[in-house]
Amino acid sequence: MKTVTAGVLEIAYHETGPLDGKPVILLHGFPYDVHAYDEVAQQLATEGWRCLVPFLRGYGPTRFLSDETFRSGEQAALGADLLAFMDALSIPSAVLGGYDWGGRAACIVAALWPERVRGLVSCGTGYNIQNIAMAEHPVSPEEECRYWYQYYFHSERGRAGLAQNRRDLCRFIWRIWSPTWTFDDATFEQSYLAFENPDFVDIVIHSYRHRFGGIPGDPALQPIEALLAKQPDITVPAVVLQGADDGVDPPDAIDYAASHFTTPFYERRIIPKVGHNLPQEAPAAFAAAIRSVAR
Template structure:
């Protein structure tokens, strides 16, 4: 599907007349992580759309000259363009990690496009100005070793050469209670061999700390996001209790960013709830689609 600057590899399942749900994966995962969630949603009559994010799977940039940006505004614009290209009628947007950030950006800036948001770990709009200069406690900083690694050219080369091992380490660290199998990992790892995966990933982890410029096409959007816009659409937050990279903020923090917070669901899993606990994840989605 041509959507904005991308030819998006997108999977669509279920009843086109059903309630639309867009499922967005994170880094370094893939659309395969939603397979069980898709099956459960299709069984209850939903129209389910699962795109591969920029830099993953079969998704490609239309123009070789387009900046391989991984900034939050780019992810938000990709989702907006996809909703418009598919002519979706105010879908519920759902995501974790990078996918959750894209969903939060659209819900905050273009709420007329969506009817609800399900976000793992809550409000994921980045405060880049603060991140660039404000350290956190060392025991929290060490969680982000992979980000500091990608700030260097050594890290870029390491990701390019060892992308599957890199991803497997992060899956294991971030979800210590999840015992995924080799075939389960391999199904997602194939998507990491997209030719733009390294450039998009490196740019993302440098831009979020103000180390590199973003794509000029998204300057206005980044300025809007710097104001920390609240999310006013109906929202469900999924809070993983065993996630070692994302904080467990709690309802008061979520409510500070979301004016229509319908539920906060704590789930006993790590960073990737749709793949670790698909049934509970679908239950959270159904709060907004029932």
């Protein structure tokens, strides 16, 4: 594991493969960590890729440089962190791959700074940039039910629950979001260590409260949020991966996100017998998607 000073953070990351290899940055989600990409990185590194897998803000050994920095979990923060990470490592452009929070960071950089992105692999809905202005509009009862954890985190009871019961809560989420993935105790505990970061609770709570417009974000990030409010299109080569058994974000029959990908190369691939944690459940499919967009 390595660390680098990037923006407001000292970012911890895993690096695999040759230093002069084609760079690919792989980004985890909530509540997961860098180990989601262990097999993906191993596969790509043996083919000559330089694989970089950072811990997001609030996870693992990644730390804020100042106690005074706003502990924001908003989408603009994730995108800004990724761009700062690339700048700190002098990476002019890379293939980006991510899911959940990591997919959001990757989509943001691809949309706002396309010259920095050679290709994109995004999971779940695919276009993971939040439309906060629409957050007050209800969706179907079935979809609302899947968002129970977000509403839970809006309350102080939910904050206390995450702080006091984070192991059981995160493990429960793993189980219901990936109902056909049989993971063992060692696999979960390896990732659970990342959730003991001192900023984990604050970052998670802010993320889920901000995305509904209920609390303000970091004023320093408002210019990025203003750009994201316009729901910018993604113009780089892209593959969207969706787990057929995803318990929180199941694929729709219609690819509603496709209209946001104005690129000559775009594919949606639905992976059978796979849930939400797609790179860890189906590393070969994820690695294949990375190869597809590296043009």
